Amino acid sequence: MNTTTTGEAGALEARRDFYRRIDPDNLAPLWEQLHSLVTRTPASQCRPVHWDYRKIRPYLDEAGRLITAEEAVRRVLILENPGLRGQAAATTSLYAGLQMILPGEIAPPHRHTQAAIRLILEGEGAYTSVDGEKTFMERGDFIITPAWHWHEHGNEGAAPMVWLDGLDVPMVAMLDASFAEHAADLPAPIPARRGGESKARFGSNLLPVDYQAPSPSSPLFKYPYAETLAALRAIAAGNPPDACHGHKLRYANPLDGGYPMPTMGAFIQLLPGGFGTAPYRCTAGTVFAVIDGEVEVAIGEQRFTARPNDVFVVPSWAEHRITAGKDDAVIFSFSDRPVQEILGLWREQRSA
Numbered sequence: 001m002n003t004t005t006t007g008e009a010g011a012l013e014a015r016r017d018f019y020r021r022i023d024p025d026n027l028a029p030l031w032e033q034l035h036s037l038v039t040r041t042p043a044s045q046c047r048p049v050h051w052d053y054r055k056i057r058p059y060l061d062e063a064g065r066l067i068t069a070e071e072a073v074r075r076v077l078i079l080e081n082p083g084l085r086g087q088a089a090a091t092t093s094l095y096a097g098l099q100m101i102l103p104g105e106i107a108p109p110h111r112h113t114q115a116a117i118r119l120i121l122e123g124e125g126a127y128t129s130v131d132g133e134k135t136f137m138e139r140g141d142f143i144i145t146p147a148w149h150w151h152e153h154g155n156e157g158a159a160p161m162v163w164l165d166g167l168d169v170p171m172v173a174m175l176d177a178s179f180a181e182h183a184a185d186l187p188a189p190i191p192a193r194r195g196g197e198s199k200a201r202f203g204s205n206l207l208p209v210d211y212q213a214p215s216p217s218s219p220l221f222k223y224p225y226a227e228t229l230a231a232l233r234a235i236a237a238g239n240p241p242d243a244c245h246g247h248k249l250r251y252a253n254p255l256d257g258g259y260p261m262p263t264m265g266a267f268i269q270l271l272p273g274g275f276g277t278a279p280y281r282c283t284a285g286t287v288f289a290v291i292d293g294e295v296e297v298a299i300g301e302q303r304f305t306a307r308p309n310d311v312f313v314v315p316s317w318a319e320h321r322i323t324a325g326k327d328d329a330v331i332f333s334f335s336d337r338p339v340q341e342i343l344g345l346w347r348e349q350r351s352a
């Protein structure tokens with residue numbers, strides 16, 4: 001055998017030559033990447049990140065002067081994770097953005113296979129309409145737009161309205177399952193339905209007799225903050241907080257108690273003033289938004305203070321702690337936990 005191809009260096013060169021020759025046939029050796037594909041714990045590209053609302057809010061005003069909601073279709077600044085730039089992703093599986101609609105504006109009706117959640121941050125007098133039913137939105141309200149439901153927004157109030165959008169955009173892209181339709185391309189407009197119907201039918205601890213759900217999503221579109229906060233306060237008044245979560249509730253589909261939509265779960269937690277959560281991590285990368293109060297957040301080695309309307313991301317399996325300032329804090333969050341649970345992937349680790 002030729003001495004240049006013997007020994008360790010020769011063996012490596014022979015392998016590299018082999019990889020080069022199989023490459024044009026769209027082949028690659030698994031053994032060179034097995035360890036980075038099947039990691040012992042999640043190796044996320046997603047990074048911890050904090051958006052300070054006071055810093056970024058002026059950019060929304062600027063966007064408002066640069067483009068109308070109508071021209072933009074949706075006037076949104078995407079919250080891009082620094083580890084996933086250019087992918088319209090806040091976590092590996094989820095998109096987040098801040099949407100603004102000015103008085104008198106309309107964001108035209110469309111539908112798509114991507115599902116959306118909204119957390120209202122600022123303003124009043126704007127509505128979202130889902131399948132022709134108008135729902136007015138107030139700060140802290142949690143609103144859902146399930147996959148393939150027609151939706152549009154309009155602002156009938158006197159001030160700008162801003163909300164946090166969360167969509168399963170990266171997940172749907174990964175599955176190559178994106179479809180969309182615009183009402184403007186239809187022969188007739190979407191018929192309007194009376195406001196308040198979905199609350200009457202599904203949001204009053206009652207359900208229509210013989211109702212058969214047409215989709216796996218909640219038929220209730222709005223979860224009003226006033227009711228959510230009253231529930232949290234009543235629970236906090238009479239119970240000790242959970243060590244890792246404080247007082248934490250999950251938004252539920254009134255039909256079956258499951259998540260409101262199959263791809264995204266949403267949560268709300270009250271941390272009593274001065275209370276700090278014990279270290280915790282789970283496999284669902286999560287987008288948080290502060291509704292009330294001020295919190296100190298520790299994610300791995302990173303530390304920041306989050307105030308009302310600030311948004312932050314905790315990546316999969318990143319250990320974190322959240323400590324409320326002197327007043328009670330209320331924090332909203334959403335993640336892909338329903339998907340991970342149904343696939344048997346979801347894991348958590350509580351250190352207390």
Ligand code: 1HN
Binds near residue numbers: 167169
């Ligand atoms: C969308 O339809 C909305 O309807 C907001 O408000 C953000 C981001 C990506 C794709 C569709 C909306 C979106 C979106």
